[in-house]
Amino acid sequence: xxxxxxxxxxxxxxxxxxxxxxxxxxAAPGPGEVQIxxxxxxxxxxxxxxxxxxxxxxxxxxxxxxxxGVGRVTAIGEGVEGFAVGQRLAYVGGPPGAYxxxxxxxxxxxxxxxxxxxxxxxxxxxFKGLTVEYLIHRCAPVTKGDTVLVxxxxxxxxxxxxxxxxxxxxxxxxxxxxxxxxxxxxxxxxAHAIIxxxxxxxxxxxxxxxxxxxxxxxxxxxxxxxxxxxDCLRPRGTMVSFGEASGPVPPLxxxxxxGKGSLFLTRPSIAHYxxxxxxxxxxxQNLFAAIAAxxxxxxxxxxxxxxxxxxxxxxxxxxxTSGSVLLIP
Ligand code: NDP
Numbered sequence: 001x002x003x004x005x006x007x008x009x010x011x012x013x014x015x016x017x018x019x020x021x022x023x024x025x026x027a028a029p030g031p032g033e034v035q036i037x038x039x040x041x042x043x044x045x046x047x048x049x050x051x052x053x054x055x056x057x058x059x060x061x062x063x064x065x066x067x068x069g070v071g072r073v074t075a076i077g078e079g080v081e082g083f084a085v086g087q088r089l090a091y092v093g094g095p096p097g098a099y100x101x102x103x104x105x106x107x108x109x110x111x112x113x114x115x116x117x118x119x120x121x122x123x124x125x126x127f128k129g130l131t132v133e134y135l136i137h138r139c140a141p142v143t144k145g146d147t148v149l150v151x152x153x154x155x156x157x158x159x160x161x162x163x164x165x166x167x168x169x170x171x172x173x174x175x176x177x178x179x180x181x182x183x184x185x186x187x188x189x190x191a192h193a194i195i196x197x198x199x200x201x202x203x204x205x206x207x208x209x210x211x212x213x214x215x216x217x218x219x220x221x222x223x224x225x226x227x228x229x230x231d232c233l234r235p236r237g238t239m240v241s242f243g244e245a246s247g248p249v250p251p252l253x254x255x256x257x258x259g260k261g262s263l264f265l266t267r268p269s270i271a272h273y274x275x276x277x278x279x280x281x282x283x284x285q286n287l288f289a290a291i292a293a294x295x296x297x298x299x300x301x302x303x304x305x306x307x308x309x310x311x312x313x314x315x316x317x318x319x320x321t322s323g324s325v326l327l328i329p
Contacts, residue, residue: 002027006329007100008309011062013053016310016317019065019099026102029077033104036071036089040123041098043304043312043325044068044156045220045245050096051313054248059096065309066098066327068127070119071105080107088113090126092280093271099309101329108277111284117291124298124324127270128156129287131242132164132296134273137286139266140216140238144169147209149201149217149232151225152245153190154181154322160296161218162189167295173208175201175225177319184300184322202231209234213261216240223247235261242268303328 002025010018029035044067050059070090073083094109113122136142152158153174165172166189174190176182182193194204213234219225222244230239241249257263274280290296300323304312315321
């Protein structure tokens with residue numbers, strides 16, 4: 001049975017204003033799908049890349065947006081096992097389309113969620129927390145006593161990284177654009193906050209580490225920070241370039257990695273670290289355990305009504321937000 005839903009969609013790539021509310025007919029869930037009513041929806045910088053059309057190839061338009069959410073199951077498609085009508089679930093990935101009151105979702109992306117966690121907490125932490133989970137445990141693992149550099153440390157991913165790494169006994173050097181964000185990062189476990197819009201961050205990292213450099217740089221800023229980040233690494237350190245909030249990283253001559261100390265470089269995506277169902281579930285369990293233990297927390301959340309998605313995008317792009325950003329249907 002079809003039902004009418006409201007979705008924020010775009011007909012062409014562009015500025016936040018291309019996001020418009022539309023009333024649509026949603027078909028019954030197909031084979032292998034569950035239909036959900038969203039309770040809270042996470043906004044991620046990846047949605048901004050999708051909206052702008054900067055990925056190659058860009059998302060075909062017209063399209064919905066949004067890669068994560070928390071919802072309650074309203075209908076079950078043929079062949080679906082393990083989920084029941086009325087059950088709450090969360091998801092990361094699948095076809096973009098979370099910015100909607102309801103949607104159909106491949107059940108392969110659905111995760112059962114602990115009852116104790118609020119809708120807001122899960123939506124604030126599931127995508128960004130799973131990103132941190134794979135970055136610090138599986139992509140470039142670190143351990144007690146290590147020192148790392150986390151760019152945009154007061155952002156959504158950044159704050160969770162500070163919390164989790166601090167708990168593990170890793171010293172976090174973070175970069176932020178303002179003194180207020182420096183205070184937020186420090187309150188979440190960042191030992192040294194560098195205001196990279198005012199200070200030369202490689203010089204500060206050298207000073208903090210006594211000239212040694214860090215084991216890993218987790219760099220989601222891209223164009224503005226990539227080259228200088230290589231100068232922050234110790235020999236045989238790892239450069240994790242996992243985002244491009246300031247623009248794409250220019251082409252690189254790989255000889256540079258040798259000259260700067262036999263460095264490792266990776267450009268990971270959460271898609272490849274959660275593609276295998278068993279890994280996806282194990283990562284979620286790891287995250288839920290960290291949340292239950294109070295290691296990872298949704299202390300800093302900004303919420304917008306679903307219809308204000310364009311404003312949410314504008315605020316994130318203008319670097320006005322800290323922590324996680326949610327849309328509430
Ligand atoms: P954030 O909340 O971190 O927002 C982005 C932050 O980047 C801003 O707050 C800002 O912090 C900083 N920034 C630096 N330069 C710019 C600029 N020119 N324009 C805008 N922001 C800038 O977003 P998310 O937590 O949603 O995502 C963080 C990053 O992680 C993104 O780059 C995203 O693409 C990436 N990501 C990658 C994944 C992957 O698997 N590869 C998965 C999930 C996220 P400040 O003001 O302090 O400089």
